Amino acid sequence: MATKPAPVFALIDCNSFYASCERVFRPDLAKVPIVVLSNNDGCVIARSYDAKPHVKMGEPYFQIKDRLEQLGIVAFSSNYALYGDMSERVMSLIEAMLPAVEVYSIDESFADLSGILDATAMGRQLRSRILQCTGIPVGVGIAHTKTLAKLANHTAKRLQAHTGGVVNLCGDHERDWVLRNTAVSEVWGVGRRMTVHLEGMGIRTAMDLAKADPWSLRKKFSVVIEKTARELNGTSCLGLDEPDPPKQEICCSRMFGKRLTELAPIKEAVATYMMRASEKLRAQKSYCKKVRVSIRTGMFNPDEVKYAKGVVVTLPYPTDDVRLLTKAAVDALEHVFQPGFRYSKAEVMLLDLRQPGEFSDDLFAVNQPAEASRVMAVLDAINGRWGRGTLRAASVPGKPDWGMRRDMMSQSYTTRVDQLWQVSCK
Amino acid sequence: MSFTSLGPIAEDGVRLPLCSFKVPAGFPSPAADHIEKEISLDELLGIRAPHVYLVRIDGDSMQGVGIYSGDLAVVDRAIEPGHGHVVVALLNNDPICKRLCLRGKSVVLQSENPRYPDRYVLEGDELTVWGVITYTVRSHGH
Numbered sequence: 001m002a003t004k005p006a007p008v009f010a011l012i013d014c015n016s017f018y019a020s021c022e023r024v025f026r027p028d029l030a031k032v033p034i035v036v037l038s039n040n041d042g043c044v045i046a047r048s049y050d051a052k053p054h055v056k057m058g059e060p061y062f063q064i065k066d067r068l069e070q071l072g073i074v075a076f077s078s079n080y081a082l083y084g085d086m087s088e089r090v091m092s093l094i095e096a097m098l099p100a101v102e103v104y105s106i107d108e109s110f111a112d113l114s115g116i117l118d119a120t121a122m123g124r125q126l127r128s129r130i131l132q133c134t135g136i137p138v139g140v141g142i143a144h145t146k147t148l149a150k151l152a153n154h155t156a157k158r159l160q161a162h163t164g165g166v167v168n169l170c171g172d173h174e175r176d177w178v179l180r181n182t183a184v185s186e187v188w189g190v191g192r193r194m195t196v197h198l199e200g201m202g203i204r205t206a207m208d209l210a211k212a213d214p215w216s217l218r219k220k221f222s223v224v225i226e227k228t229a230r231e232l233n234g235t236s237c238l239g240l241d242e243p244d245p246p247k248q249e250i251c252c253s254r255m256f257g258k259r260l261t262e263l264a265p266i267k268e269a270v271a272t273y274m275m276r277a278s279e280k281l282r283a284q285k286s287y288c289k290k291v292r293v294s295i296r297t298g299m300f301n302p303d304e305v306k307y308a309k310g311v312v313v314t315l316p317y318p319t320d321d322v323r324l325l326t327k328a329a330v331d332a333l334e335h336v337f338q339p340g341f342r343y344s345k346a347e348v349m350l351l352d353l354r355q356p357g358e359f360s361d362d363l364f365a366v367n368q369p370a371e372a373s374r375v376m377a378v379l380d381a382i383n384g385r386w387g388r389g390t391l392r393a394a395s396v397p398g399k400p401d402w403g404m405r406r407d408m409m410s411q412s413y414t415t416r417v418d419q420l421w422q423v424s425c426k
Numbered sequence: 427m428s429f430t431s432l433g434p435i436a437e438d439g440v441r442l443p444l445c446s447f448k449v450p451a452g453f454p455s456p457a458a459d460h461i462e463k464e465i466s467l468d469e470l471l472g473i474r475a476p477h478v479y480l481v482r483i484d485g486d487s488m489q490g491v492g493i494y495s496g497d498l499a500v501v502d503r504a505i506e507p508g509h510g511h512v513v514v515a516l517l518n519n520d521p522i523c524k525r526l527c528l529r530g531k532s533v534v535l536q537s538e539n540p541r542y543p544d545r546y547v548l549e550g551d552e553l554t555v556w557g558v559i560t561y562t563v564r565s566h567g568h
Contacts, residue, residue, distance in 0.1 A: 027516045027519040027520075027521065027554075027556075028519045028520075030519065088476070089476035089477070090476075092476040093476050093477070096476075132477075132503060132504065133476060133477035133503045133504050134476070134477070134503070135503075135556075414479060414480075417480070417498075420480055420481055420482040420498070421479070421481045421482065421521070422481070422482045422484050422521075423481045423482065423483060423484065423499065423514050423521045423522065423523045424484055424485055424520065424521060424522045424523070425483050425484060425485030425486060425487045425488045425493065425495065425522070425523045425524075426484070426485035426486075426487055426522075426542075
């Protein structure tokens with residue numbers, strides 16, 4: 001009887017993705033260490049390879065600002081327009097070369113390499129094509145399971161010079177070497193607490209976990225860790241995920257650039273977040289029946305009085321009309337706003353989402369007027385053509401003084417025609 | 427991630443119908459069977475491809491081939507650069523637009539304007555071709 005050949009998975013992962021994106025259009029920084037900061041320039045969320053020895057993830061920017069300057073490390077505000085566009089380019093290149101791809105995050109995707117004769121050669125081809133077409137270096141890990149592919153990728157990064165960024169663990173010899181030389185805490189899906197539990201049982205390396213009895217792991221912990229152990233052993237338990245169905249809720253929440261105490265600027269913020277949330281709603285062609293609005297003060301400063309409150313309001317009919325949604329959200333805000341607090345954040349959430357056709361047209365129910373849908377189509381067309389926020393509700397300010405702090409942001413090199421990369425002809 | 431904020435080159439591009447007419451109530455249009463695909467500048471210039479980028483030209487050294495300051499240039503990174511290509515090159519990490527010429531053993535970055543001398547790539551220079559220019563787009567002010 002012929003047995004079905006084991007599947008082959010690849011994990012393709014961009015190296016220091018955010019920093020690499022910045023370097024594509026700043027070749028002068030090719031050898032300068034880079035860090036990228038979170039929204040509001042709060043803390044470090046990404047580091048180039050050469051910045052890693054000097055800066056920890058999550059370090060608050062204001063604490064390390066001077067040290068960065070001394071070390072010649074360049075800091076950037078996060079430029080998600082740029083990272084998103086570059087990510088889409090990388091993912092399309094992968095999808096053009098391979099039939100089945102699961103985009104796992106902004107900088108990683110799994111792909112099915114089953115049936116490809118020389119998987120390692122394919123890995124190298126992927127790597128060189130992505131580097132040539134985008135300037136982004138990637139690592140490729142190849143193995144019979146997703147968990148092992150992830151481990152292979154980790155090894156490719158760790159031993160970049162020896163591996164050329166591609167590691168294939170389909171052979172037993174290579175797999176066992178990596179399993180023996182990897183701490184269990186480095187395994188995909190094994191968190192800090194699980195590591196403590198496992199080490200208590202004498203499971204210290206990935207090899208120990210692969211050899212542990214999967215059934216007792218399941219009884220003691222969960223089916224997740226059982227699958228991890230089986231996957232390390234070479235039995236594939238996790239397939240490529242199906243593409244995501246439309247989201248069941250849509251959220252837009254941001255920290256203000258400074259603390260707000262008055263109602264008026266918070267109204268502007270809520271209207272602005274609703275503008276964005278309703279764009280997402282219309283992009284996935286859904287309607288929403290409920291809106292939740294919440295606000296809160298800072299939660300970590302011991303000297304500040306804390307307050308957080310949210311409220312859900314129901315709309316007269318399922319809608320994607322930003323005018324109706326904004327009015328509902330602003331009314332809701334007036335319910336939860338209390339004077340006397342220093343607010344740090346607002347959140348707008350669209351709930352009870354429906355696809356057209358999912359709600360039946362009740363004879364007596366009111367529906368969104370056809371004219372409103374036409375107005376929204378024109379709104380999206382104008383903003384699509386001339387840039388987000390060109391046409392907006394009057395309650396949404398052009399340049400809010402409570403906006404996010406992004407003092408060190410690079411240009412939108414690839415997504416704004418007025419900010420393109422300039423090339424010298426001199 | 428969306429391309430939607432691209433401004434004048436929006437997601438679907440500007441679609442110019444080859445012919446447009448209303449469907450008559452009586453006699454079916456004899457042209458209906460001959461309608462062709464719409465013309466898309468996005469498609470023509472290839473700017474939706476993951477390896478194609480738009481950049482802005484600054485300076486007049488390539489005027490001889492009709493590349494002027496302020497023009498948009500379409501840059502393709504998938505093309506293997508060769509002799510005679512107009513390229514975006516990184517010369518010691520500065521992005522410049524020149525014609526790439528291979529003269530014997532030397533590599534020359536050639537301008538298309540007599541006021542600019544050829545730039546020989548010397549030992550110690552670092553040259554990387556970032557991409558090959560396939561089209562340029564110029565606004566005529568209206």
